[in-house]
Amino acid sequence: MNSFFLLAVATTSPAPACAYNYIDDTLGYAAEPNVTFEAAALGWFFKGELIQYRDGYYAKYGRPRPFAPFEIEPVGKKGNIPIFIETWQDADAPDIVYVMAKSAGCLFQTYKRQYNPMPPE
Numbered sequence: 587m588n589s590f591f592l593l594a595v596a597t598t599s600p601a602p603a604c605a606y607n608y609i610d611d612t613l614g615y616a617a618e619p620n621v622t623f624e625a626a627a628l629g630w631f632f633k634g635e636l637i638q639y640r641d642g643y644y645a646k647y648g649r650p651r652p653f654a655p656f657e658i659e660p661v662g663k664k665g666n667i668p669i670f671i672e673t674w675q676d677a678d679a680p681d682i683v684y685v686m687a688k689s690a691g692c693l694f695q696t697y698k699r700q701y702n703p704m705p706p707e
């Protein structure tokens with residue numbers, strides 16, 4: 587007679603949260619989410635408006651994706667919301683930038699550079 591044993595393990599640990607430190611302009615992990623630097627509840631984010639970084643305009647692209655804090659770095663701001671790029675990108679004219687959509691799960695929204703945009707009014 588063959589025996590079969592199945593062990594299922596469930597975890598209740600939440601996904602890590604990200605925290606932006608405005609004093610030293612860094613991103614790290616936090617025990618709890620902090621909505622202070624999240625864009626998800628802001629009108630411009632919800633409406634899908636263009637954001638500006640340096641001389642370029644960027645449009646929301648795709649769905650939010652997770653990043654570890656060491657994979658991206660802050661390079662600018664839209665209001666009090668930091669704008670990030672991946673650490674390997676050139677900060678002068680990146681094709682892609684990110685804003686923190688949700689600190690829970692370290693979710694960042696992609697914004698893709700638009701080369702012939704209609705600037706915001």
